Amino acid sequence: MRKRSHRLRAVHAVTAAAVLAVAGCDAAGAGVSGDREAGAGAAPSASPTPLWDTHPDSVAAVGDSITRGFDACMVLTDCPEVSWATGSDAGVDSLAVRLLGVTGAAQRSWNEAVTGSRMADLRGQMTQAVLHRPELVTVMAGANDACRDSTGQMTSVADFRRQFQSAMDALRQALPKTEVYVSSVPNLKRLWSEGRTNALGKQVWKLGICPSMLGDADALDPAATRRRETVQARVVEYNKVLAEVCAKDRRCRFDKNAVFDYEFDTKQLSHWDWFHPSRNGQARLAEIAYRTVTARNP
Structure with missing residues (x-):
């Protein structure tokens, strides 16, 4: 017992x-x-706060000339008022305006992108962006890493990954709860195939715009074809890196290659250089970003 x-x-x-x-x-x-x-009639527990707020109250943008609206209004000039991310132009209806309204966007959105920058510059821009303490940061970078004088000068995939991760780390160290929208790198090969149909555009390209892809635009010999395929493959790898790094962060959304896959034509290209987005192109980028940011289940 x-x-x-x-x-x-x-x-x-x-x-x-x-x-x-x-x-x-x-x-x-x-x-x-x-x-x-x-059975004491206890009140039900409150619903958990979702990790992603589909309507953040402030926006900061980082990236390159596309986010600065370069060549969309005047030749060789930034035009941030038509930026897809933070612009005020009614025809573009930027992401910030869609989220915050015209007045809200004027007061609570900031454009820290820099024309000509590459992924290596993103951490510095991110450091500037966090000073505003935004609830959302938009990222569009990588085109200039592929657009070099030669394919050998393109940023390596390993460096691209390290640089993007470093920028994300800088954000997270300062603002652990800020959301991030990451755009895919645009399809540079489609840009070549669309733009080369315009004689003026091809002449402008000869001034040195993205030589790795757009140089000798009419050349279809094996060497030129191989060069363009090399650039295209690198852009695909860059987008894979953006997706993978973003996927590790619960408050980051990648556009799932929506920008890369968008079948743009010459209406979406600047008629100053046939490379950067026009107002129409900036509006399409804003649409894609807004759909991604406000989706309940991206």
Whole structure:
């Protein structure tokens, strides 16, 4: 009997520990079954705050000339008022205007992008962006990493990954809860195939616009074809890196290659250089960004 009594006390002790453990889990928010079983009319627990707010209250943009609206209004000139991310132009209807309204966008959006920048410059821009303490940061960078004088000068995939991760780390160290929208790098090969149909555009390209892809625009020999395929493959790899780094962050959304896959034509290209987005192109970028940011289940 004594041994049996000891065994019963041991069983009771284990059972009591299990009950306390379950109660502890409920207290931590893992469940409310204990409250329901008590039947004391306890109020239901509040719904957890979602990780992604589909309507953030402020926006900062980082990136390159596309986000600066370069060549969309005047030749060789930034035109941030038509930026897809933070611009005020009614025809573009930027992401910031769609989210915050015209007045809100004027007061609570900031454009820290820099024309000509590459992924290596993104951390510095991110450091500037966090000073505004935005609830959303938009990222569009990578085209200039592929658009070099030669394919050999393109940023390596490993460096691209390290640089993007470094920029994300800079943001997270300062603002752990800020959301991030990441745009894919545009399809440079489609840009070549669309723009080369315009004689003026090809002449402008000869001034040195994205030589790795757009140089010798009419050349279709094996070397030219191989050069363009090399650039295209690198852009695909860049987009894979953007997706993978973003996927590790619960408050980051990649556009799932929506910008890369968009079948733009010459209406979406600047008629100053047939490379950067026109007002029409900036508006299409804003649409894609807004759909991604406001989707309940991206």
